[in-house]
Amino acid sequence: MTDVAIRTEKLTRRFGNLVAVDAMDLQVTAGQFFGFLGPNGAGKSTTIKMLTGLLAPSSGRVEVLGIDFATHPVEVKRQIGVVPEGMGLFDRLTGTDYLRFVGRMYGLDQQTTDRRADELLEFMQLADRPKTMIVDYSHGMQKKLALAAAVIHGPRVLFLDEPFEGVDALAAGALKSLLGRMTERGVTIFLTSHVMEIVERLCSHVAIINKGRLVAQGSLEELRAGVPGDEGAKVTLEQIFLSIVGQHGGQPGMEPPVDELSWLT
Amino acid sequence: MADLAGPISLAEQIRLVAGLRWRMLVNGLRKKNNVLDLIGMGFVSLLALILIIGPCFAFYFAGYSLVSAGRLPWLAAPFWAIFIFWQVIPIFAAGFGSSFEFRTLLRFPFSASAFYLIGLAYGLANFPALACICWLLLMTAGATVAKPSVLPIMLVVAILIILLNVTVERLIGSWLEKLLARRRSREIFLGIFILLMFSMQFITPIQRQYVKTNPNPAPFFGIVKYLAPFPPSLSARVVSGAVRHDFVDIAIGLSGLVGFVFIFSALLWQRYAAQYRGEELSESPAPSRAVPSRAARWRSIPQIISTGRTAPGFLPAMVGPMVRKEFSYLVRNGFAFFLLVLPPAQMLLFSSQFGGKHPIIAGRGLNADLFFPAMMAYTILVMMGPAYNTFAYEGRGIQTYFSAPLRFSDIFAGKNLVSAATIGFEVALCGVVLAWAIGPPSVPALFATIFALIFTVSGQLPIANWASLTFPRKLEFGTMRGQRNSGVSVWIMFGAQIVLGGISALVLSTARWSGNPWLPAEGFAFLAAAALSGYFASLQPLSELAEKKKEVLIEALCR
Numbered sequence: 001m002t003d004v005a006i007r008t009e010k011l012t013r014r015f016g017n018l019v020a021v022d023a024m025d026l027q028v029t030a031g032q033f034f035g036f037l038g039p040n041g042a043g044k045s046t047t048i049k050m051l052t053g054l055l056a057p058s059s060g061r062v063e064v065l066g067i068d069f070a071t072h073p074v075e076v077k078r079q080i081g082v083v084p085e086g087m088g089l090f091d092r093l094t095g096t097d098y099l100r101f102v103g104r105m106y107g108l109d110q111q112t113t114d115r116r117a118d119e120l121l122e123f124m125q126l127a128d129r130p131k132t133m134i135v136d137y138s139h140g141m142q143k144k145l146a147l148a149a150a151v152i153h154g155p156r157v158l159f160l161d162e163p164f165e166g167v168d169a170l171a172a173g174a175l176k177s178l179l180g181r182m183t184e185r186g187v188t189i190f191l192t193s194h195v196m197e198i199v200e201r202l203c204s205h206v207a208i209i210n211k212g213r214l215v216a217q218g219s220l221e222e223l224r225a226g227v228p229g230d231e232g233a234k235v236t237l238e239q240i241f242l243s244i245v246g247q248h249g250g251q252p253g254m255e256p257p258v259d260e261l262s263w264l265t
Numbered sequence: 266m267a268d269l270a271g272p273i274s275l276a277e278q279i280r281l282v283a284g285l286r287w288r289m290l291v292n293g294l295r296k297k298n299n300v301l302d303l304i305g306m307g308f309v310s311l312l313a314l315i316l317i318i319g320p321c322f323a324f325y326f327a328g329y330s331l332v333s334a335g336r337l338p339w340l341a342a343p344f345w346a347i348f349i350f351w352q353v354i355p356i357f358a359a360g361f362g363s364s365f366e367f368r369t370l371l372r373f374p375f376s377a378s379a380f381y382l383i384g385l386a387y388g389l390a391n392f393p394a395l396a397c398i399c400w401l402l403l404m405t406a407g408a409t410v411a412k413p414s415v416l417p418i419m420l421v422v423a424i425l426i427i428l429l430n431v432t433v434e435r436l437i438g439s440w441l442e443k444l445l446a447r448r449r450s451r452e453i454f455l456g457i458f459i460l461l462m463f464s465m466q467f468i469t470p471i472q473r474q475y476v477k478t479n480p481n482p483a484p485f486f487g488i489v490k491y492l493a494p495f496p497p498s499l500s501a502r503v504v505s506g507a508v509r510h511d512f513v514d515i516a517i518g519l520s521g522l523v524g525f526v527f528i529f530s531a532l533l534w535q536r537y538a539a540q541y542r543g544e545e546l547s548e549s550p551a552p553s554r555a556v557p558s559r560a561a562r563w564r565s566i567p568q569i570i571s572t573g574r575t576a577p578g579f580l581p582a583m584v585g586p587m588v589r590k591e592f593s594y595l596v597r598n599g600f601a602f603f604l605l606v607l608p609p610a611q612m613l614l615f616s617s618q619f620g621g622k623h624p625i626i627a628g629r630g631l632n633a634d635l636f637f638p639a640m641m642a643y644t645i646l647v648m649m650g651p652a653y654n655t656f657a658y659e660g661r662g663i664q665t666y667f668s669a670p671l672r673f674s675d676i677f678a679g680k681n682l683v684s685a686a687t688i689g690f691e692v693a694l695c696g697v698v699l700a701w702a703i704g705p706p707s708v709p710a711l712f713a714t715i716f717a718l719i720f721t722v723s724g725q726l727p728i729a730n731w732a733s734l735t736f737p738r739k740l741e742f743g744t745m746r747g748q749r750n751s752g753v754s755v756w757i758m759f760g761a762q763i764v765l766g767g768i769s770a771l772v773l774s775t776a777r778w779s780g781n782p783w784l785p786a787e788g789f790a791f792l793a794a795a796a797l798s799g800y801f802a803s804l805q806p807l808s809e810l811a812e813k814k815k816e817v818l819i820e821a822l823c824r
Contacts, residue, residue, distance in 0.1 A: 052668050053667055053668060054664055054667050054668060054815065054819060055815075055816060055819075056815070056816070073812075074670045074671070074672070075670070076670075077668060077669060077670035078670040080668075082664075082668040084661075084664045084668065086661040086664070086823050087661060088661050088662055088663070088664030088665045088668065089660075089661060089662055089665075090590065090594075090659065090660070090662035090665070091660055091662070091742075092593065092594045092597045092598065092658070092742070093590065093593055093594075097589075097590070097593055100586075101586050101589070101590050102665065102669070104582070104583075104585070104586035105583065105586055105665070105669040105670075105671055106669060106670060107582070107670065133597065135448065135742075136448070149665075
């Protein structure tokens with residue numbers, strides 16, 4: 001069994017002249033809770049799509065659990081769970097229908113699928129609306145259902161694109177605890193989020209992408225070490241992020257000009 | 266502290282809203298990056314122009330001739346035409362979307378009265394309103410040329426009619442907006458609307474039957490007198506009074522019109538005031554839990570299937586769940602479900618027009634052996650349409666197919682199986698309706714038709730699957746606007762159906778040519794077997810194509 005859960009080599013994706021992801025070399029060790037950060041339009045979603053088979057790379061290579069995605073896509077997909085951007089739900093199914101459909105699609109037998117679907121709906125507090133179609137779910141409920149679907153088959157690697165967006169604090173707490181327990185059991189979680197506090201609290205390792213290029217990668221401690229801070233005060237992930245990506249146009253340490261938006265202040 | 270801007274005038278607000286509508290129109294055109302769409306839009310614009318300019322002559326002529334010839338009772342007809350056009354077309358144009366854009370203006374600092382007036386101005390700036398105003402002005406010009414003294418009264422009537430029409434149109438729009446804000450009511454309304462439109466097709470046969478049995482149509486026109494108290498007839502009464510110098514008629518007509526304007530304005534004010542106060546139109550946040558009742562038994566079919574008790578176990582592992590999912594989608598797509606009524610109803614309509622003992626259009630009813638296969642071919646033509654955009658309703662769910670460990674051939678097999686089963690069911694139903702309406706076909710013709718159906722359906726499915734992958738277009742449940750397959754996909758469908766229909770027609774004609782009534786059945790049996798083999802052979806290459814086309818699919822369906 002390999003120690004590396006996700007590995008990319010020179011992973012590149014172009015859209016016409018735009019290089020959305022540029023020769024990315026990324027490595028995530030098995031069992032890590034891995035945060036993937038970047039400003040808007042940096043290439044996070046493009047990367048996660050390539051890592052989950054939703055988008056073909058222009059060049060480069062993706063390996064998940066030591067299996068080459070390009071040559072063995074079905075084998076890789078069997079091992080991973082995904083909450084894609086937009087959640088990927090079928091609006092006209094009920095929550096139960098959807099989980100049962102996904103469970104069967106991942107090859108679980110009917111009995112196991114039914115049992116797990118019921119347990120997950122109960123855990124996600126969605127069990128009290130068995131007849132409600134997904135189209136009538138709130139955003140938070142849809143998010144919880146998408147998460148339930150991503151884990152129903154017991155994946156070894158979980159890709160979550162903004163998983164906590166729109167989820168209430170109570171459910172988010174339960175989810176974080178569940179995800180924490182999953183990593184303790186050796187599941188690798190690859191998470192993107194704009195909320196630095198969540199990433200800082202959950203993730204042991206972080207990578208930062210800016211303008212399609214991987215600009216930092218390592219444990220939180222390693223990244224903190226590279227950023228100067230006030231003596232005695234702990235450097236936050238937000239400070240690390242701002243320091244590396246910069247507040248303006250990706251230039252580290254650049255402050256906004258004092259006369260900007262003066263009419264507002 | 267930031268500087269706050271001062272209030273702007275109502276005229277400036279209206280100007281800004283007009284500018285906004287113009288920008289929306291221009292930006293909408295900018296989105297047309299496809300040459301075919303541009304050509305289509307050119308045609309539509311040309312048609313729209315013809316639709317406005319053509320009736321302009323008719324309304325001018327109506328105004329002129331009715332006044333000059335003294336045929337004053339007929340003056341109500343053009344007013345009614347304008348009224349109906351103005352009120353009905355915006356309902357079509359609204360397209361049963363979840364909301365009109367106008368409400369979004371509420372976030373700006375308008376007073377309630379400004380909101381009301383801007384609402385009216387917004388209503389004047391749409392195509393039917395502009396067309397009707399043109400026609401009304403041309404009718405005024407026609408009447409004035411015929412009798413110049415009617416100009417002042419015609420202008421007053423025109424202003425009142427414009428005010429009334431725009432108020433009523435806004436009122437209907439506002440109620441529709443409230444009604445259609447809920448998904449379920451939107452879907453049911455759309456289904457009923459389509460059926461209503463279709464049922465209008467039966468008016469001609471019923472009317473012909475009526476005329477046949479009642480040669481004197483006088484009682485039919487008797488209903489006209491009941492229309493007298495309504496605004497278009499009142500307008501005609503005012504103009505007629507002006508021509509005849511009958512001031513009582515003018516006074517009654519004008520009072521009626523002003524009264525209607527007042528009543529509808531009050532009703533519209535009430536609706537807009539509710540909107541202005543922040544009326545909540547969206548879906549209820551938490552649909553109530555379903556209680557076990559008779560209604561629950563109606564929903565039990567998909568539930569039984571989804572619990573697996575009646576799961577089609579003979580299907581491959583991945584195809585079974587797809588079939589269940591597709592079936593659930595069919596049952597829960599109220600709109601599509603409603604439309605399953607249409608093919609048998611069309612059979613009834615066509616058989617009353619072309620077949621049987623008393624056809625309306627064809628002089629002599631068509632032979633059942635000819636009519637039966639023709640109608641079955643028509644059913645296939647109608648029913649195969651959705652198969653050419655089979656992922657239309659998947660939305661973001663399409664991502665699940667690509668992130669799950671499965672072959673796309675299983676997805677196609679599941680989808681095609683449900684399509685074929687639905688088509689089979691509808692064809693059987695249509696067959697029964699036709700047999701009842703015009704009599705059953707001969708046994709050789711029946712077998713030939715059955716094999717021909719298998720041939721045309723299985724022959725089209727690989728093409729339809731390919732088109733679904735290559736030219737996908739997202740469709741939404743319960744929405745009318747923009748709910749059509751991609752233009753290229755439609756052309757592919759027509760092409761495939763012409764080719765397969767042509768082959769079928771040739772094979773059918775062999776019976777007449779050879780004198781052997783069983784020859785077409787044998788020919789179609791062979792073709793059906795070949796088409797089925799071709800279908801199964803196509804699944805693997807299509808599965809590979811799906812992998813190549815996944816970006817196109819995801820981009821088109823996840824928007």
